[in-house]
Amino acid sequence: MIGLALRNLWRNQRRSATTLLAMMIGMLSILLFGGYSRTVYYGLETDFVGRTGHLQLQRKDYFWFGSGDPQGYSLHDYQQLADEIRLDPVLAPLLRVVTPVLQFGGIAGNFDAGLSKLVIVQGVDVAAQNEMRRWNDYQLAITPDLLSMDPKVPNEAEIGVGVARMLQLCSQLTLPDCPAQEVNNEGSPDVGGSLLSADIAALATSQSDPSSPATSGAQLELLAASTGGAPNVNRLQINRAVTTGAKELDEVYLAMLLPQAQQLLYGEPGQQVTALQIQLQHSSDLELARSRLQQLIAEKWAAQPLEVHDFQTLNPAFGQITGMFAAIFGFITILISAIVLFTVGNTMSMAVLERTVEIGTLRTLGLRRSGIRRLFVSEGLLLGLTGAGLGTIMSLFFAALINQAGFSWVPPGNSNPVPITIRLWGEHQMLLSIAVTVVVVATISAWWPARRAAKQDVVDALRYV
Amino acid sequence: MSLAQLHHLSKTYALGQVRVQALTNVSLQLKPACFTVLSGPSGSGKTTLLNLIAGIDRPDEGSIEIAGQSLQQLSDNALTDFRARNIGYIFQNFNLLPVLTAYENIEYPLHLNKTPAALRRKRVLQLLEAVGLADKAQSRPNQLSGGQRQRVAIARALVHQPLLVLADEPTANLDSQTGAQIIALMRELQRQQKTAFVFSSHDPQVIASADHLVLLKDGHLQAPQPLQEAV
Numbered sequence: 001m002i003g004l005a006l007r008n009l010w011r012n013q014r015r016s017a018t019t020l021l022a023m024m025i026g027m028l029s030i031l032l033f034g035g036y037s038r039t040v041y042y043g044l045e046t047d048f049v050g051r052t053g054h055l056q057l058q059r060k061d062y063f064w065f066g067s068g069d070p071q072g073y074s075l076h077d078y079q080q081l082a083d084e085i086r087l088d089p090v091l092a093p094l095l096r097v098v099t100p101v102l103q104f105g106g107i108a109g110n111f112d113a114g115l116s117k118l119v120i121v122q123g124v125d126v127a128a129q130n131e132m133r134r135w136n137d138y139q140l141a142i143t144p145d146l147l148s149m150d151p152k153v154p155n156e157a158e159i160g161v162g163v164a165r166m167l168q169l170c171s172q173l174t175l176p177d178c179p180a181q182e183v184n185n186e187g188s189p190d191v192g193g194s195l196l197s198a199d200i201a202a203l204a205t206s207q208s209d210p211s212s213p214a215t216s217g218a219q220l221e222l223l224a225a226s227t228g229g230a231p232n233v234n235r236l237q238i239n240r241a242v243t244t245g246a247k248e249l250d251e252v253y254l255a256m257l258l259p260q261a262q263q264l265l266y267g268e269p270g271q272q273v274t275a276l277q278i279q280l281q282h283s284s285d286l287e288l289a290r291s292r293l294q295q296l297i298a299e300k301w302a303a304q305p306l307e308v309h310d311f312q313t314l315n316p317a318f319g320q321i322t323g324m325f326a327a328i329f330g331f332i333t334i335l336i337s338a339i340v341l342f343t344v345g346n347t348m349s350m351a352v353l354e355r356t357v358e359i360g361t362l363r364t365l366g367l368r369r370s371g372i373r374r375l376f377v378s379e380g381l382l383l384g385l386t387g388a389g390l391g392t393i394m395s396l397f398f399a400a401l402i403n404q405a406g407f408s409w410v411p412p413g414n415s416n417p418v419p420i421t422i423r424l425w426g427e428h429q430m431l432l433s434i435a436v437t438v439v440v441v442a443t444i445s446a447w448w449p450a451r452r453a454a455k456q457d458v459v460d461a462l463r464y465v
Numbered sequence: 466m467s468l469a470q471l472h473h474l475s476k477t478y479a480l481g482q483v484r485v486q487a488l489t490n491v492s493l494q495l496k497p498a499c500f501t502v503l504s505g506p507s508g509s510g511k512t513t514l515l516n517l518i519a520g521i522d523r524p525d526e527g528s529i530e531i532a533g534q535s536l537q538q539l540s541d542n543a544l545t546d547f548r549a550r551n552i553g554y555i556f557q558n559f560n561l562l563p564v565l566t567a568y569e570n571i572e573y574p575l576h577l578n579k580t581p582a583a584l585r586r587k588r589v590l591q592l593l594e595a596v597g598l599a600d601k602a603q604s605r606p607n608q609l610s611g612g613q614r615q616r617v618a619i620a621r622a623l624v625h626q627p628l629l630v631l632a633d634e635p636t637a638n639l640d641s642q643t644g645a646q647i648i649a650l651m652r653e654l655q656r657q658q659k660t661a662f663v664f665s666s667h668d669p670q671v672i673a674s675a676d677h678l679v680l681l682k683d684g685h686l687q688a689p690q691p692l693q694e695a696v
Binding site for chain 2: 004007008010011357358360361362363364365366367368369370458459462
């Protein structure tokens, strides 16, 4: 039956070739977009996991209310928690980095220019954070954007380019494309923030670490409300301004060393942070790690109300962007499937029409209706298998060609251009699912003409001219 | 004893909005190992009667029994299987499958009957030899002459040793010399295999070779007449 189907397809080579070409181009479209989407997924995941870890252990409800009351939603004894995580027999083999982070809101001021700006402060362990940013489980052609602060220089910090622009620090940080602020009629800059008073500046000077080296270049004063509501100020040496990829983030981002951040918020370096970031070796272990952490929360750390969130929850943009790509991918797949459906259906309908007498002959010789149906469905199946096979090969070839071409773009959430990569090689599940879809669609599209062929009256078929 | 019994067969066709009475009350008995010719002018109902005997069409009235099996009682699948086992059919236009070689065309009915491979090969080679096409086994139909194609069709009709071989004007598309050769071949094979042959034809050469002549006119069976007179 398959042999006969194959010869029948070969009999009308031009039509079969046209149908195959339509299927191959369809597969090419789906797979190139799929491969591109996959690169975007992996790029985003690498970026988010590099910045926030796979999982974060937080005090219960910090995720909802913590940014307004970081002290109230702090994690206590975080070093002990981190050690227990690192030594846990289930989690240990899965882990890459466990590091504390302290996040709170503050006011950054350029005292010299009389400017201020609300910022979100990240107090971090620089070495651990940089190790997290080097996570590249998908072997993407990217260079991690590492934190620039020196852990030995306590007052070092980095800010977003938006913060630098608002605080008029562009020239000190030698930032390109950083417009100067217009001066209003009264002669003072037209800013939304408030002017720092001289007494706060004086406070900053008095609270600065006397052991820190003499400051020069870009500096700012960071004001935060300490426990009990008293203001606390720290003078920071800004060593660079970074682009996060989102203007909103660039205008609030400030990263500094964890001990200085703790001192600013709690009055002294202590045992409190707002989260423990947990980065795994592989994202595929996320569910296992999460369930183990939840077990530990319930059984071992019950004294402190804790909860665990994954990077997708912490970065809603990830779900939104991947969801958008998934929707477009699904739409393209449906569209191409419809084209394949009608192309193969049309080819098979033509074949049924042309071979009407042959159908009558086969029925006369003793082939059942089901046999006629099988014959034409087999032809659709063979077309699908050949189209899927050749389409996969063609897609891999074009993907390799594009990958070698050296095109680049700036994906969502990134600040720097990355090479356009069509990731198909090794994506067995995607390749297989699309190939199976094409085969199934081709087979289904042959089914209706096959049914019509099988239902033909034998005498009418033999008489067909 | 008869191989096939046809009782009061009637068949009407619709041609657009016109009803055409193709057969009216035809009763007939076909003897085993007999060379029967259905003859009559165009539109007399020869092909319709042949189609009814072959089981590829069903009568409006009447019944057909072949080798004790009433065709009316069979489902579509059972009737198809019955055809595959017991009927051989030779078409006016040969109707060989163009993608298969002469060998494969002859072999096809054996596939339908699930004959073992070794036996298939033996039978096909026998028939190729019998019809004088042993050297054309691997030729496709478009590489064969009209006479050769009809020989392949004859071999295909006989390969599974059916009870009955039906031939619809088998010489109509052949020149008279080739036609005569084909008739002689069929006659020879019929004698060898002791298979009943039923032809529809108004070719005098075919009629002259008949053991039994059935005349049809306007769908009615005519009174039997001597063969010489019919020719």
